[in-house]
Amino acid sequence: MNNQQKQQQQLEMYKAQQAQLQLEYNKKLENSTGIYCKNSECGSPYFDQVTILRKLSGSMDGSIQDEVVEIQTFICAICGEPIEELNPLSRLPK
């Protein structure tokens, strides 16, 4: 098999994998249920991804530096209410 045939074969395999992933994704969506804003006056299905920043203090002698950790979570795009079950702040110290 020459290089061009190999490339063609790889491309066909890639396309088949992508089609399979698309099918699995569609099946997942069919079995999914909606997540809606819990604010009773809102109920929006739209969310924005936002970032929570947490500081890990380093050591007093400076041998370990302060570190900032990023946590991605979601808030309602309409009213700003966090999705409580996904909100890590409810499980973390102030």
Ligand SMILES: [Zn+2]
């Ligand atoms: Zn909302």
